[in-house]
Each structure stands twice: as C-alpha cells, then as structure tokens.
Amino acid sequence: MKGNFKIEISKLINLTETEWLVFSKSLTIKHYKKGEFFLREGDFCNYVGFINTGFFNFFYLIKGVEHMRGFFYPDNFISNYPSFLLKSASKFHIQALEDSSVTLIHRDDLFLLYKKQPKIQELSRYIAENLYIEVSEKYESFFLKTPEERYLSFITSEPEVAEKIPQYMIASYLGITPEGLSRIKKRLSKK
Amino acid sequence: MKGNFKIEISKLINLTETEWLVFSKSLTIKHYKKGEFFLREGDFCNYVGFINTGFFNFFYLIKGVEHMRGFFYPDNFISNYPSFLLKSASKFHIQALEDSSVTLIHRDDLFLLYKKQPKIQELSRYIAENLYIEVSEKYESFFLKTPEERYLSFITSEPEVAEKIPQYMIASYLGITPEGLSRIKKRLSKK
DNA sequence: CGTTCAGTTGACTAAGGTCAATTCCCGTGG
DNA sequence: CCACGGGAATTGACCTTAGTCAACTGAACG
Numbered sequence: 001m002k003g004n005f006k007i008e009i010s011k012l013i014n015l016t017e018t019e020w021l022v023f024s025k026s027l028t029i030k031h032y033k034k035g036e037f038f039l040r041e042g043d044f045c046n047y048v049g050f051i052n053t054g055f056f057n058f059f060y061l062i063k064g065v066e067h068m069r070g071f072f073y074p075d076n077f078i079s080n081y082p083s084f085l086l087k088s089a090s091k092f093h094i095q096a097l098e099d100s101s102v103t104l105i106h107r108d109d110l111f112l113l114y115k116k117q118p119k120i121q122e123l124s125r126y127i128a129e130n131l132y133i134e135v136s137e138k139y140e141s142f143f144l145k146t147p148e149e150r151y152l153s154f155i156t157s158e159p160e161v162a163e164k165i166p167q168y169m170i171a172s173y174l175g176i177t178p179e180g181l182s183r184i185k186k187r188l189s190k191k
Numbered sequence: 192m193k194g195n196f197k198i199e200i201s202k203l204i205n206l207t208e209t210e211w212l213v214f215s216k217s218l219t220i221k222h223y224k225k226g227e228f229f230l231r232e233g234d235f236c237n238y239v240g241f242i243n244t245g246f247f248n249f250f251y252l253i254k255g256v257e258h259m260r261g262f263f264y265p266d267n268f269i270s271n272y273p274s275f276l277l278k279s280a281s282k283f284h285i286q287a288l289e290d291s292s293v294t295l296i297h298r299d300d301l302f303l304l305y306k307k308q309p310k311i312q313e314l315s316r317y318i319a320e321n322l323y324i325e326v327s328e329k330y331e332s333f334f335l336k337t338p339e340e341r342y343l344s345f346i347t348s349e350p351e352v353a354e355k356i357p358q359y360m361i362a363s364y365l366g367i368t369p370e371g372l373s374r375i376k377k378r379l380s381k382k
Numbered sequence: 383c384g385t386t387c388a389g390t391t392g393a394c395t396a397a398g399g400t401c402a403a404t405t406c407c408c409g410t411g412g
Numbered sequence: 413c414c415a416c417g418g419g420a421a422t423t424g425a426c427c428t429t430a431g432t433c434a435a436c437t438g439a440a441c442g
Contacts, residue, residue, distance in 0.1 A: 060331070062335065067335065069334070081323060081324070082324045082327055082328075114313070118312065121313055121316060122312055125312060125315050125316040128316060128322075128323055129272070129276055131319075131323045132272060132319055132322045132326065133272070133273045133276065133277070135323065135330055136272075138330060139329065139330045140251070140260065140282075142330070142333065143333075143366050144251065148397090166420070167420075168420070176398070176399090177399060177400080178421070178422090179398085179401095179421090179422080179423085180397085180398050180399070182421060182422050182423080183422090183423090184397095185422095186422080186423090337429090338429085338430080339429095357388070357389090358388075358389065359388070359389080367430070368430075368432085369388080369389070369390090370389090370390080370431075370432080370433095371429085371431070373389060373391080374390090374391090375429095376390095377391090
C-alpha cells in the first residue's frame, strides 16, 4: 500500500515528515481489475503511478496485431511518460494483467509541487534519468543481440515475468512471431 | 559559441543575469579536431557537453566491428549519460566527425549547482526527460519497422546527416551490413 | 598509372515470416 | 469421470530477407 511507496521514495530523496504530508495529499490510490486499462491508445496520460501490487503490460495495436513492448512491476513507476510530459495522445495501451493497486499523482499536482518542494523536482529528475538509462540499455541490447540471445537473456534476467505470461506475449516482446519463438526453443533444447 | 548555449538554455529555464553568471562560471569550452574522441570505451564520462559547432557520432566496438548507434548535433547536449550518472565505464566511443566546439560542465559542478540553484535541477530534469522521450521513440520505431523502412525514414527525417556520412555508417546505424543496405537501395530504385 | 577503400554484385546460407494443419492443455458441462 | 471445445503452442512446407564471403567496379589521391 502507501507504506511501500514511502519506502521506495525515501530511497531516492529525503523528505521530512511534514514534506511527506504535503506530498501525500496529492496522492490517490486506484485499483485495477485484471484486464482493465491504465491507459488506452489515443488517451492522454495525466498521471504517473506507482505500482503497489499487481502487474501491467503495455503494447501497440497495429493492424489488429498486439506488439508487446514492456511490463510494469510492483515498486516501480507506471506511466506513458512521453504522453504525460508532452500532453500528447498515447500511441499504446497499458493494461493490467492481474488485479492491481496503484498510487497516482496528477500532472498538475506534480508540477505545482515542483514549485513548492524542490525535492520533488529532484525526484522527477531521478525518475527520468533512470527511465532513460533503462530504455537505453534495452535499445542497445536489441541491436546487439539476435532474437535467440534476447530470449535467453529475457528468461534469465526476468524469470518471474517469463513464467507468468503466455508465450505469444514473450514472442511479441522479443519482436518475433509465436512460431519463431517455438522454433528457437526447439533449437535450444537440442543443444 | 557561448551565445547559442545561453539561448538554448533560456528556452528551457529562466535564469536571471546573476544566476547565469554563477552558472557560467562552471562552464568551459573545449575544441575537438575531426577524429578526436569526446569519450572512449572504458573511460568514465565526467562531463555533459553542449555542442556549439561540429558533429559527433557514438558507436560500440565489438569484435573489431563498429556499431554506429547515434549522432550528436549542434545545439544539443552530448554525453554518455548513463556513464555520467552511474559513474560507470563507458561501453562505447564518442568521436568527432568534424572539427567541433563543445561547452562542458563537470559532474561535480553540476551536482553542486543543484543545491545552490534549483533551476539547474529543473534543467537537468528537462534534459533527462527529453533524452528519454527521444530514445523511446527510436526504440519503438526500431521494433515496428523493417530495415528498409528505417532507411527511408532516416534519409527523409535526417537528410543532412545522411548526406555527410559514408554509407557503411548509415548501414551500421540502421543495424544492417553495407551489402544489405546496398541491396535495399537497389530494390528501392526499381520501384 | 597503381593503390586504396567505399560501394556493388553474385552465390550461397541461415533465420524468421507466413500460412495451414495438428497437437496440447485446460476448463466446462454433461 | 469423461468428453468436448477453444485457445495456445508446435510443426511442416515454402518464401523472403539479410548475413557471409569473395570478386569486381569505381572514384580519389598520390
């Protein structure tokens, strides 16, 4: 619940008890049933969330085909950050794969806090920096690895995810077809 | 020169003249000859730069093969931001493709400024956010496009770059071999 | 003129995509 | 408890694309 959020935040910035109280006034908690959408394509993302419990994925829907692009786990932030920052329409969907609980803050409240509390600005800087580092690494590894290598590093680095999602989602996440992944697995099992 | 830097910065944050003076005390200008390195693999990136004039690229060197990953233009920031932030060794090279002039700030000075001037923190938040948005888009388009489509969108969206770099660099940037690009061009010319 | 290196072309190979058929798995209902 | 239905996963046949390696062309430069 909110406890976890506070713990994670305090790893990034030091808020006094009063600062925390001010901050937490802008927070709300929302629950999502499995299958519900945090955000739909075309919508504007007005919130940044922190996942207390549950699990989300995000995907592009192009010509009827879902292109899985990533996952959001507990103790991490969830948002379409480009849409959130640029106030632009989202190009992808974010959907709950399990019943989930998310702590939300609205863009307007966050931007107000930047002025009142410089530490919140520092927090957002950390978040953006970490997001950047994360996506950079994904980007680079995508270039430098074959689908087979991506599959191997996926199941070893994120086994929890790999176990709880169906294989066609994994395939899509790796940028290949279900048939392709099936063959890769077969090939690997022969080694 | 520094003028341009000031103009670009003032698009992002409003600094008073005195704030600017404090800020600019941390800045130095460095010149790079064509071929010189802004950063080498294995080095620690201790600076963020702003390109006044010139042109840089960055690439991974893996088993003797250069993997071109991107370019830095005038009026933009240049750094290996993950290395800069995490104080980790750079995994790639950044090299000047032309004689260049860069305005630099050292990590220590920047971090000090965060405490003295909250606006600088805001600046860094903007920068990180923009970097994130940029690399996210590149990442997504890489997934959703074939090499041929990537080539077409590259030459239409960045014609200046496409014209001034040799074709084997373009191929590497698109994630294909020079031969592959040669065939793509041939295929396209037949249409 | 040669030398050099980027770019092209050809022959061959391997990896995935596509489409269709089949099998597997699991939940539901008789 | 078993039979059935439907989606997920696998398999096979065939195709397309890019990789690899080697040969060749062409332009730049001494």
